[in-house]
Amino acid sequence: MKKEKLRGRAAVKTIGKASNKNGKKVFLLALPMIVVVFVFHYLPLWGWSFAFFQYKPGKNLLDCVYVGWDNFTALFGNVVMRRNLFRVLRNTFGIHILGYLFTPLPLLVAVFLSEMQGRRFRKFVQSVTTLPNFVGWVIIYSLVNSFFSTGGLVNTVLMDLGWISEPTNLMTSSNHVWIRMVLLQQWKSLGWSAIVYFASIAGIDQEMYEAAMVDGASRTQRIRYISIPMLIPTYFVLLIMSIGNFLNTGVDQFLAFGNALNKEYIEVLDLYVYKLGIGSGQISFSVAVGIMKSVVALVLFGMANTASKKIRGTSVF
Secondary structure: OHHHHHHHHHHHHHHHHHHHHHHHHHHHHHHHHHHHHHHHHHHHHHHHHHHHEEOOOOOOHHHOEEOOOHHHHHHHHOHHHHHHHHHHHHHHHHHHHHHHOOOHHHHHHHHHHHOOOOHHHHHHHHHHHHHHHHOOHHHHHHHHHHHHOOOOHHHHHHHHHOOOOOOOOOOOOOOOHHHHHHHHHHHHHHHHHHHHHHHHHHOOOHHHHHHHHHOOOOHHHHHHHHHHHHHHHHHHHHHHHHHHOOOOOOOHHHHHHOOOOOHHHHOOHHHHHHHHHHHOOOHHHHHHHHHHHHHHHHHHHHHHHHHHHHHOOOOOO
16 A cells, blocks of 8 residues: 555656646747737836826936826816817727627638638638738728729719719718728728638537538538537637727728818727827827726726626636
């Protein structure tokens, strides 16, 4: 009995040493990315200190006037600032909520492309839909302008056909700005967003499809009862992560497509912060708005993650 106990203890120690060795290897593999995240995501948080000073460009931060929470109280205390903040928040929320209506689209595209028999055609469609992700918004603006401006292709063709009497410049119109921006986002990111689902489809056990075929399930039934249910957990994880970026709309698209006529509906929070900091020189106030945005995003992410964990049992952490 004593010998068996000693052997058991020796086996446990051996397993423990092997586990520690493997853990160290995994840590060393992850170390470069940990350093990258620390340098580019945590060190920049020092910039949040600008929100507590009345910073003047060219001066040392500690030589500037300390104002405490004044920049934060100005967000809601100043009537003009409050009105502008609510306007850009309305635009940001509106564009994001419309965007969420299209979130199942990459999943469906991935499923339907994976069901295509022609491999070459499938690869061609996947490449064509992924390519716009690598095109800058300035180039996309030039393409859209050449099609939909007053002298663009669409207006020219419609006038030649006699369907319209006067050209309409969609680029400067303030009507349906949100839906236009969302459609452009979907066109640009559709193929890239579907890549994750292609990887998930490749990981589905093929024996499930074979068993369904033996039972007489059609292709539509296999998609409905196997492919889509197996992709739903991936969809919800990506959805939760996107909720964490709810207020992060970016600047490039809205800066390229914005003008004096559609400014009321196209100016989102990121563009507003950019104009405050770079355009108006209100760096401290723009940092305060950015901090507020980060806090709201963190709260939304936590709420979405908790709700998903309780309802579906699927969460990011």
